[in-house]
Amino acid sequence: MRTSQWTPALAVAECDPDLVKKPAPKRKPVVTPKKAKPKPKPMKPKAKPKPKKPPMLNITQKIELQGMPFGKAEMTADNKKSLDKFVAALRKATKARGPVQMGAVVVTGHTDRIGSLKYNMRLSERRAVVVKDYLVKNANVDQKIIFWEGKGPKEAIPVTKFCDKRMKRKQLIECLSPNRRVTVEVVGRAVNLKPKPKAKPKAKKPAGKAKPKR
Template sequence: MNFVARTVVAGSRHFGKNPLLFWNTSPRKNKEEVVEHNELIKNRILSGLNVSAAAMMMTAGFAMAQTDRGAYLIDQTGIAVRAANYGTCVRTSTWTPAQATEQCDPDLLPKKVVPPKPPVPPVVPPKMDAPPPPKKAAEEKKPGKPATLPFEQRVDVPFEFAKSDLTADGRGALDELFKELKKGPVTMNVVIVTGHTDKIGSAAYNKKLSESRAQVVRDFLINSGGLDPKLIFWEGVGPRQPVNVTKFCDAKMNRKQLIDCLAPNRRTTVEVTGTRPKPAPKPAPEKPVEKAPEKM
């Protein structure tokens, strides 16, 4: 028997075995009373239907809630229902300890074993290296490079007119150069030998004569002075580099006067560059010791 049939039967308890017939067959009721009475019955029937439907929905929801998780009563949001007084989860009849959860029964779950922390290794102090042995006095104060001074020397070697042989004056000038080089001594960097002539004669002749004069001086530096040939550079320039004092020599002079006036141009220059040790400082003079006055 469905819900509507049960409701109709329940209404018959108040209005006879056939309440529907009462609406049309009662001669003692006027028309308005019949309508009012029928409307009342209708409302009661509908109210019973609504209550029964709501009860059916709650029963179905409760049944679904019980079957969702099985062990605990779950609400429609998926959260376990807790008792109002104790705050514990409401268990269903199918609950067993094996179904315990972290949310509801954490005490029933096996304890998580936390692995012990590894022991901290002891701090080993770093090994201290042995101090280095003291340096010897000779090693601590190594002699540095000696202080040097630049050296530059220029010498003019004179020649006779139209000749390339060394004169006595020329040899004397070179000997003085050798003496100066031995002082110190001088460490030579380069030696430049340049031969010159006057303007008398052709350019080709003077060029060849100047080169011959330069070679004569070069050979003397090597053979008599012991200079390194690799450090000597020589050339002949002819009359292209005259001495300033000869600019007043005029071609209107007679030949002898012109030859004598141009004599400073007949030369070979020797330029030496290098270094020599710096001389040691002179010791300070000692102060005389004052004698104490004699007592009378």
């Protein structure tokens, strides 16, 4: 309701909506988005320490297969048994070492002094080959690591120097039997299983006596 005293300044929004300015809409506060915290970089897994290589031992073992038949390149039953035991012992671990890893096998044939040098050289080579073949076929030794040679009568067993050539032939052949042989030498490596000796504690030095003050 308007009176005589009404002026546009007294206009009310409910009665005179056209005369009253609408209040400006309230501005919504601008919300600044919070910066996301950078994700922590994943930790690199620590590299596992490389296992230390076990200490190794250099191994050299030798066997002599004596008493081969006169004039023949054949192994006796005892020769075969001895060689089998020799190889088996190398491949078996002991308290001091692990199984031996063969690096080289040297097979050397020998003969007695009866007969010509040329004949005995060939015979000694044949004996070496017979043992080499046995190692490959029966002991599963890699042929690539086997080296063989024949030395004929050049390296006689010292005790046979007492075998007199004046002996009867049969007796002389028997006396020289140790020279009719093949030597097998194995060179290889094995893990050292012996525990390291404990370091001895350092002895404490006795405390020196204090010098009297003058």
